[in-house]
Amino acid sequence: MASSDFTHRLSQGAERVERMLERILSADCLPGETARPNRLLDAMRHASLDGGKRLRPFLMIESARMLGLDNEGVLRAACALELVHCYSLVHDDLPAMDDDDLRRGRPTVHKAFDEATAILAGDSLLTLAFDVMGDAPTHPDPAVRAALVVGLARNAGIGGMAGGQMFDLAAEKAEAPLGRAQIETLQAMKTGALLRFAVEAGGLMAGASAPRKAALAEYGAALGAAFQVADDILDHEGDAAQLGKRAGKDADRNKATLVTLLGLAAAKLWRDELAERAEAALDMFGPRADILRQAARFTASRDH
């Protein structure tokens, strides 16, 4: 598959995600809801629509498709995961956290609205994610939906993404810089957990066998690690216009990254090795896994 085909497939996926998020974030109440306050809904839409490459949903959709499942239920689950990613950005941008005014070149939620609304919008996006994941249209088997809910929670919570953010905040204030093992744990939690879960969830929905699940988990873990090293490299090299956020801020804050620890050249080698490991983990799937292999290369080599 040519690189341009991959980019096309990625943007097609992002369009499907956008349309489904539009439906999920409409003004219509679901059964059991009393009202959806306009301002809160607007803030949730600001945080979630028109946004990004939708890499996590793409990975979930393509993992399931590789195993023969491609329907609206998978798209819903992919959007649930994206809602969790979007909530995390809203809260991470808050003044008490990373204090960012811009995200993808637009005002962050607390800038476009206010801090209280941003806190509630993040809370509501996170909560809505579990609604979408657990509800019947996502998968016909309630045991699969319950497993998706638990997997999402465990990868997003104290033992996953939120815990990783806590380690990251602590590292900024720490006197001694983190060692490599600590940085890798931090990154596996903060960004790796949701990326790996994206792939695992695709396998779970498609009823993958245990060895296939294990291969997908290995692929997801390596891809997640490659993503974060690539991100650190981009921050090191990036310019503000291309990233839509202040570049170089990791170094400003003495953030724990493998670039500062290993140096730029070694970090690039490590990133490429991780991408190769991700590709190799897919051997058992043969050519059906070509899109996921390209996703690994894309993740490692992306320039924004």
Add this chain to the structure above:
Amino acid sequence: MASSDFTHRLSQGAERVERMLERILSADCLPGETARPNRLLDAMRHASLDGGKRLRPFLMIESARMLGLDNEGVLRAACALELVHCYSLVHDDLPAMDDDDLRRGRPTVHKAFDEATAILAGDSLLTLAFDVMGDAPTHPDPAVRAALVVGLARNAGIGGMAGGQMFDLAAEKAEAPLGRAQIETLQAMKTGALLRFAVEAGGLMAGASAPRKAALAEYGAALGAAFQVADDILDHEGDAAQLGKRAGKDADRNKATLVTLLGLAAAKLWRDELAERAEAALDMFGPRADILRQAARFTASRDH
């Protein structure tokens, strides 16, 4: 059942909840978690342990017990609901929201730790709630667990509790005071939704028939409304020592309450009528519902 027996039963329930929350908030990782950062776990424990009457868990446990189900799974679901309640207190107390330094006579989480930790602790409590609710030990039927997850999300999110908090923040800044219908909608969302869900979830887990579910929902809605009117009356009359928070602050802020709208005497009549409605909704259950009837009276007449 004598009033002292009820109080004993309530405190017994709170002890069971406390012990289960201790297990849920232990330092041990669940399968799939990478690590639980100490500081984040401490903040989550500060927010959740040693706290309150545990009214929401009590209502869930007693609703299920009335219908013949009383086991550790119900206790887990009750704790999941309590985690959502505790997360909401952590975020509501933040400087950008209600800006409270004290909660139950102790420093709020952002005072005992810091704002970033409080935001992450709230996020992690909310996330953990869905983990606990969706996981196998909570109920043998995954369809019930998925329904619990969706019900919890829908009552906690934009169409429920979080949306109610958004309406409440908007009301403080509004030029014209809210009318009665608006106040009742706000309160039904902000505090009523979780109280009603507590009762509905007990019925769901116990496999209640449709008419019984409807009766429980009616009871829960009336009890939730009575709870909020009683709270407004307490705030109006209360003193800071007994409440463990600044009393009279609703009036300070021109908060939308039925006491300011109707006057104290009419608000008390309305509170008592709601409690009677709650009791009457339980007629079909006969004497088995005595504890829930007492819970309605307790909710309306409590002095803290």
